[in-house]
Amino acid sequence: xxxxxxxxxxxxxxxxxxxxxxxxxxxxxxxxxxxxxxxxxxxxxxxxxxxxxxxxxxxxxxxxxxxxxxxxxxxxxxxxxxxxxxxxxxxxxxxxxxxxxxxxxxxxxxxxxxxxxxxxxxxxxxxxxxxxxxxxxxxxxxxxxx
Numbered sequence: 001x002x003x004x005x006x007x008x009x010x011x012x013x014x015x016x017x018x019x020x021x022x023x024x025x026x027x028x029x030x031x032x033x034x035x036x037x038x039x040x041x042x043x044x045x046x047x048x049x050x051x052x053x054x055x056x057x058x059x060x061x062x063x064x065x066x067x068x069x070x071x072x073x074x075x076x077x078x079x080x081x082x083x084x085x086x087x088x089x090x091x092x093x094x095x096x097x098x099x100x101x102x103x104x105x106x107x108x109x110x111x112x113x114x115x116x117x118x119x120x121x122x123x124x125x126x127x128x129x130x131x132x133x134x135x136x137x138x139x140x141x142x143x144x145x146x
Contacts, residue, residue: 022101
């Protein structure tokens with residue numbers, strides 16, 4: 001009887017530790033950036049306020065530009081729905097959902113974006129280019145995930 005109680009209580013404690021891991025992971029996903037700041041004539045300060053510091057800045061014959069690298073995440077409503085869903089499923093399955101939910105949340109962590117923003121002489125957006133990651137870098141990154 002004592003042995004059965006010990007096994008059941010240990011299993012219960014183990015499951016309770018894992019309950020909420022996928023919900024916690026969902027809450028830590030990146031937020032969604034407002035890309036409307038990339039429209040023409042938007043002041044550079046607005047772009048920096050939304051996208052953060054650029055990874056590179058320079059000037060060429062056409063004017064100045066910034067290169068941004070960030071992860072485009074999810075709206076707060078989307079994140080809240082995922083948190084509630086993972087939490088409810090974890091409780092309903094006594095933690096067994098975590099074996100499914102945690103890998104799901106680990107695989108959907110937003111979309112990596114690289115953007116080059118050109119500015120005119122008034123320091124306002126004039127042109128935007130979405131940059132592609134080179135194939136070799138993409139392959140290396142996917143190998144690291146697997």
